[in-house]
Amino acid sequence: MRPKLGGCLIIVNTKTLESVPGMGAGFARALIPSRASQARMPQHDLRVADVKQDVGRLADYCRVTGFTLRNHVPPTWLHVLTFPLQVHLLGDKDASVRLAGAIHVSNTMTLHRPVSSQDVLELGVGTTDLRPHRKGALVDLTSRVRVDGEVAWEGVSTYLAQGMSTPGEVEERERTPFTPVTPQARWRLSASLGREYRRVSGDPNPIHTSRIAARGFGFPRPIIHGMWTHARALAALEGQLTDSYTAQVDFLKPIFLPGTVGMVSQRNAEGINVDVTDKRGEKAHLRMQVRPHG
Amino acid sequence: MTHNAVIVGGNRIPFTKAGGRYADASNHDLLTAALDGLVARFGLSGQRLGEVAGGAVLKHPRDFNLTREAVLSSALSPDTPACDLQQACGTSLETTVYIANKIALGQIESGIACGVDSASDAPITVSDGLKKALLKASRARSVGERAKAFAAIRPRHLAPLAPGVAEPRTGLSMGEHQALTTEAWGVTREEQDEIAAASHHNLAAAWDDGFFDDLVTPYLGVARDTILRPDTSVEKLARLKPAFGGPEGTMTAGNSTALSDGAASVFLASESYARENKLPMLARVVDAEVAAVDHPGGADLLLGPVAAAGRLLERQGLTLDDFALIEIHEAFASTVAATLKAWNDEDFCRARGLSGPIGTFDHSKLNVAGSSLAAGHPFAATGARIVPTLAKLLHAKGPGSRGLISMCAAGGQGIVAIVEAV
Incomplete structure (x- = not known):
């Protein structure tokens, strides 16, 4: 059971999978265009227990995203581990929202306590209410990582299903306006970065690796995975990250491959803000806020 | 001040x-x-x-x-x-x-x-031929020039080069050099295997005592040194085949450090x-000395620290009797054995410019918590393994207890330091 917005409770079924599903079949289903105009999501959660982490793949992930390979894993790695469950859920017959074509618009993750690469994990993914957006419907996929029964990490990935509708009022979210900055750092993203991140994340979306597929979705060139940019931005703060924090990102504009972007970070009383911008610092691609707990 | x-x-x-x-x-x-x-x-x-x-x-x-x-x-x-x-x-x-x-x-x-x-x-690096072609191509001002630079690449240039393990001036690996020293100083197989077995037993005992609890932090699920073989023995080590010094050699994988x-x-x-x-x-860190020997001229590659130890003790007015504990880095068991013999060899020490032999000491003071043969030897990490280990051991013995560290290094070099419990 979990609380529904508004205070009443709804019963949620949990389907337990034997192992983390492969992403090929689920992704293929998620690629089939939906003819539905109403956004629908399955009403069950997915759960996989006893997930051991592959240190070799973690090392590769760290190499591609800029993290140091430590005892404690980056929280973005935990997102990567739960991602196949998100794909599986979106491939469900009750889902009208398709992953391919849905836009990852924002993401929030909270690390409640450090998670070791040796920890055996229980992964869970579910959805919360759909809500309307100017351009379609927003859906939140919620993910949870438990260690020894205790929630160690939680994530909320918000996707925009373009052109779909769902009942309710459009909620206008206020964003702090971006003012141009002088980048502190410049990242050169190689043409092969999409393939490298696909290897470590398992995300097979061809929009990140194929020019033809990218064109099919209206992009002139492949775009890097938003979660790569998120991870890279968090890795830039590495030494300053605490044991427990929340990282919230908005994905504002796609980054084309190959490409060069700028980065600025700024520490304030609440935490650290990072902007990944275009080369000159005039437009923001990603805005991240990191807020330490305790 | x-x-x-x-x-x-x-x-x-x-x-x-x-x-x-x-x-x-x-x-x-x-x-x-x-x-x-x-x-x-x-x-x-x-x-x-x-x-x-x-x-x-x-x-x-x-x-x-x-x-x-x-x-x-x-x-x-x-x-x-x-x-x-x-x-x-x-x-x-x-x-x-x-x-x-x-x-x-x-x-x-x-x-x-x-x-x-x-x-x-x-x-892993690229060959000189490939490096030259790549650098030339990067400096090229036209497509033609770049193509010409790439055209100079030959298949033989493409083989990657692993870092050299041989001494640049002699072409001999460290093990081959030490095999010459082993032979020259008459170090026996038994001496070496005893040193190796003691290293494993001492390190295992230190781990079992919890000695490393405040000196080591687990990483990637590894909580103890993985090269350590607590149950090894002189008998087991005696069964290993020679790794250096030819078929009659006495140096094995068991009495040499592993990569x-x-x-x-x-x-x-x-x-x-x-x-x-x-x-x-x-x-406290009392004093230190470095030394080097002419190994391209035939000197024992890994006996560089002998002169450093002698000069350091003379400068400090100390003898081996003044030390509660002694650490000699185990590059090979035979390095330790040859160092002990060299310390007590009047001619060798005088030839190094010392006033006499450094002397001998009770071997129960040597590498008491194990050393590189059992712990492993990630080259540049070994000094920082030994220093806190020795400092903690000396501290337990009480203020004023002195320890001596001797480490050999490639290029015929050696570094020796004295620490004293506070």
């Missing part, structure tokens, strides 16, 4: 065989892990230290600022400066001396000496800084 430089403590990660559990970790990862543990142990998060000095023997060109980068990845204040320093296997004893000297001179009040090596992450991955660190501070910050003081 000089200040006492004291060893506050240390931290390392367990050492593993190359290609083992740390096969996917880089020097940067390993060194950061060693620093992370040290920072956690002494509450250094967010603190600016005077300097961090570290190094690696097998180093990628991309790691030109290895130690500084590890500092930036660690929780130390990013305002902490760092430098890279390298003296082959003597590296992190040399970084210890460097930090201690700066503290003694009042230039800094605190610092970390460290070292790391990964034989799993060894830099290893690991990192280690030492936290040093001035006595006043340690008092103000309520930090432990295990031992």
